[in-house]
Amino acid sequence: MDTRAVATRARAAARTLGSAPAVSRDAALRHLSALLAEREEALLAANRADLGRADAEGLAAPLRARLALSPAKLATLREGIDALLDGGDPLGRPLRRTELDAGLILTQVTSPLGLLLIIFESRPDAVIQIGSLALRSGNGVLLKGGSEASASNRALVGCLRDALSAAGLDPDAAVNVEGREAVAGLLALDDCVDLVIPRGSGELVRRIQSSTRIPVLGHAEGVCHLYLDAAADPARATRLAVDGKCDYPAACNATEALLVHRDFLPELAGVGSALRSRGVTLRADARALPLLPGAQPATEADRGHEYGDLTLAVFTVDSLDEAIDFIHAHGSGHTDAICTRDADAAAAFLARVDSASVFHDASTRFADGYRYGLGAEVGISTGRIHARGPVGVDGLLTTRWLLSGQGQCAGDYKAGGRRFTHRKLPV
Amino acid sequence: MDTRAVATRARAAARTLGSAPAVSRDAALRHLSALLAEREEALLAANRADLGRADAEGLAAPLRARLALSPAKLATLREGIDALLDGGDPLGRPLRRTELDAGLILTQVTSPLGLLLIIFESRPDAVIQIGSLALRSGNGVLLKGGSEASASNRALVGCLRDALSAAGLDPDAAVNVEGREAVAGLLALDDCVDLVIPRGSGELVRRIQSSTRIPVLGHAEGVCHLYLDAAADPARATRLAVDGKCDYPAACNATEALLVHRDFLPELAGVGSALRSRGVTLRADARALPLLPGAQPATEADRGHEYGDLTLAVFTVDSLDEAIDFIHAHGSGHTDAICTRDADAAAAFLARVDSASVFHDASTRFADGYRYGLGAEVGISTGRIHARGPVGVDGLLTTRWLLSGQGQCAGDYKAGGRRFTHRKLPV
Numbered sequence: 001m002d003t004r005a006v007a008t009r010a011r012a013a014a015r016t017l018g019s020a021p022a023v024s025r026d027a028a029l030r031h032l033s034a035l036l037a038e039r040e041e042a043l044l045a046a047n048r049a050d051l052g053r054a055d056a057e058g059l060a061a062p063l064r065a066r067l068a069l070s071p072a073k074l075a076t077l078r079e080g081i082d083a084l085l086d087g088g089d090p091l092g093r094p095l096r097r098t099e100l101d102a103g104l105i106l107t108q109v110t111s112p113l114g115l116l117l118i119i120f121e122s123r124p125d126a127v128i129q130i131g132s133l134a135l136r137s138g139n140g141v142l143l144k145g146g147s148e149a150s151a152s153n154r155a156l157v158g159c160l161r162d163a164l165s166a167a168g169l170d171p172d173a174a175v176n177v178e179g180r181e182a183v184a185g186l187l188a189l190d191d192c193v194d195l196v197i198p199r200g201s202g203e204l205v206r207r208i209q210s211s212t213r214i215p216v217l218g219h220a221e222g223v224c225h226l227y228l229d230a231a232a233d234p235a236r237a238t239r240l241a242v243d244g245k246c247d248y249p250a251a252c253n254a255t256e257a258l259l260v261h262r263d264f265l266p267e268l269a270g271v272g273s274a275l276r277s278r279g280v281t282l283r284a285d286a287r288a289l290p291l292l293p294g295a296q297p298a299t300e301a302d303r304g305h306e307y308g309d310l311t312l313a314v315f316t317v318d319s320l321d322e323a324i325d326f327i328h329a330h331g332s333g334h335t336d337a338i339c340t341r342d343a344d345a346a347a348a349f350l351a352r353v354d355s356a357s358v359f360h361d362a363s364t365r366f367a368d369g370y371r372y373g374l375g376a377e378v379g380i381s382t383g384r385i386h387a388r389g390p391v392g393v394d395g396l397l398t399t400r401w402l403l404s405g406q407g408q409c410a411g412d413y414k415a416g417g418r419r420f421t422h423r424k425l426p427v
Numbered sequence: 428m429d430t431r432a433v434a435t436r437a438r439a440a441a442r443t444l445g446s447a448p449a450v451s452r453d454a455a456l457r458h459l460s461a462l463l464a465e466r467e468e469a470l471l472a473a474n475r476a477d478l479g480r481a482d483a484e485g486l487a488a489p490l491r492a493r494l495a496l497s498p499a500k501l502a503t504l505r506e507g508i509d510a511l512l513d514g515g516d517p518l519g520r521p522l523r524r525t526e527l528d529a530g531l532i533l534t535q536v537t538s539p540l541g542l543l544l545i546i547f548e549s550r551p552d553a554v555i556q557i558g559s560l561a562l563r564s565g566n567g568v569l570l571k572g573g574s575e576a577s578a579s580n581r582a583l584v585g586c587l588r589d590a591l592s593a594a595g596l597d598p599d600a601a602v603n604v605e606g607r608e609a610v611a612g613l614l615a616l617d618d619c620v621d622l623v624i625p626r627g628s629g630e631l632v633r634r635i636q637s638s639t640r641i642p643v644l645g646h647a648e649g650v651c652h653l654y655l656d657a658a659a660d661p662a663r664a665t666r667l668a669v670d671g672k673c674d675y676p677a678a679c680n681a682t683e684a685l686l687v688h689r690d691f692l693p694e695l696a697g698v699g700s701a702l703r704s705r706g707v708t709l710r711a712d713a714r715a716l717p718l719l720p721g722a723q724p725a726t727e728a729d730r731g732h733e734y735g736d737l738t739l740a741v742f743t744v745d746s747l748d749e750a751i752d753f754i755h756a757h758g759s760g761h762t763d764a765i766c767t768r769d770a771d772a773a774a775a776f777l778a779r780v781d782s783a784s785v786f787h788d789a790s791t792r793f794a795d796g797y798r799y800g801l802g803a804e805v806g807i808s809t810g811r812i813h814a815r816g817p818v819g820v821d822g823l824l825t826t827r828w829l830l831s832g833q834g835q836c837a838g839d840y841k842a843g844g845r846r847f848t849h850r851k852l853p854v
Contacts, residue, residue, distance in 0.1 A: 362832030405789030
């Protein structure tokens, strides 16, 4: 694969896609939905080929479940496309209009980023989820899936490309990429690729971040804390700890550590016993340990550790300030929550904790684009530049500044000349 | 300088600044304005020390002019601070509010980025312009100016720090940085520094971009095109070409190349003669050359070249499409303009040219934060991620997602359980 040639073609096709009329992108999305229905048998057959190989190679059961397509999963993908259509075209939306002077009007409008490189593992549904978001936002997309899903990915990217063609758009705006060498080649093309979105393990994300100059959107770690304040309601504290840890322990928004105010320690045994009954292994500091039968002593390495399984760390703090400092020192800036009946403590926590998502009396597991009502999600960003937290269509947009004049020159506005009006206009 | 210790302290001080009440940041800005007045004599004396050294070392006249402070420049800086105060506090502004379910309210609010590293040359006014923007947006700031302005920079950063202290804020949110080794050390701290903003030559920007993993906001090049369409008004074309090239040839938004539709060639001699009378050297392709007495033949190296002086390239195109392709192939995505009386051509150009600023019948020189009415400007970004084009306070902000609940758990919303309402609320 000549990665330079592929990326250059995709970049050019993306420009056509991004500046095409909204009706063309709408049509492509409708074609995509129709193709997923028409080709259901072929898509499932391609997926069976991948599953057959996976079974022969003894792929672990959870990975196999993620690899498998089904009529239900395809129907969900089509619903997602319908939701994107309902949301309307996000491009060319005026965000700000200013009269600089009579007959000199500045408009800031939404525009696509350009060309995205998506690197994902196992789940072939991601091709359509992210491909349709890219199409909706007018971005070209290079899709590199895991080799275990190669037949499924090829068939699904084929649907994307045929949907583009059917709408009169350039199919090269969506490209299936295979092979590690191709990825390495693409990661070097910072003049063609505008954003890399890795979806997978922290290790994958870190490897990509350290091997490219292209901006990377995502998160390598999700070390989420639940702080049980002095004024925490014990029943709520228990529910939030159990849901945060047990609902889906491998997720990036799972709770990895409880911070317990010393005044809450008398209630900690109840929280601990509920967690233990759900199979959670606790690793507690010296003050919490005696209250948690069966817990192991926590070490320095448990601070800021992402377990990704049914293990939970417990640390004692003397104050809200200490809890916030602990989160800033050891958290990953993903999602952190306070449980308290004290409105002032909740307000201080929400104002001061410097994480992408900050919650009061809600499970850290809510940090998710679907739950936030953003529709589809390309990922969750712990970066602070561009998009932060769960990222939907808005995170795939940038802006352009359009200025319409009548021959005005900057020299006309020198000292003693014309003056800018800078009048804010309705958008 | 222990760069790790300095950056860590500044990062912590920035968190205090960003979560302090708006009245504290307002007070610091007012103190800063007052200090610039109170200390005028001391500031000018420090600046005289820098100027004395500059004269002894024979600094070039334009650089000396940029280095010099004056009562008028200090007054302008104070006006800028007043304008920031008028704009109000930009932090904690709700951008989106959603009811996820009864009693479960999500709010996306503006937040500071964190800690900025500003690297600038010569102009000491930048300390206050950027320092006050950082203070307004709740960001900490490490300021590394040129060594030729070291006494002025120290005195001005002293004003920033004292203004913070006077408002009860941590002065370590603003730090004067000296020496190349310190910069190299700070550029390695991608866990402490959130954004680097280099202000200076393209060479400076490229050097920084290639030596850090921290996001860099700015532009290495400004290769701006003016396309003279078949339907361009000859008088406007002349005015826009002369202003774009001659108003300030060293600026990044100066016009570097004319693209001339073949049908406009009969009018080109008039444009060329106006440019020549202003001392512009033209470098023209084979079709334009015979129409431009005194012009030199353009070579391949003139495509996409930033002259930064009174040199202008002229290339002939056969169509609007060719002009747009030329801009995409050779431009820097900074600012490109069309001159035409044809509304359809203007609309197509504005819709399709993929640059930060795209103009119709206006000089490329308008691409500037002050002219756009953004107030102060930290720079102009040709990047597509985060902020694009002229960047004011908004470009120094990110967001956080705040969720307030009553003990809700994600497990409650599994299939067959509670359903999200995702009701949009007024902000």
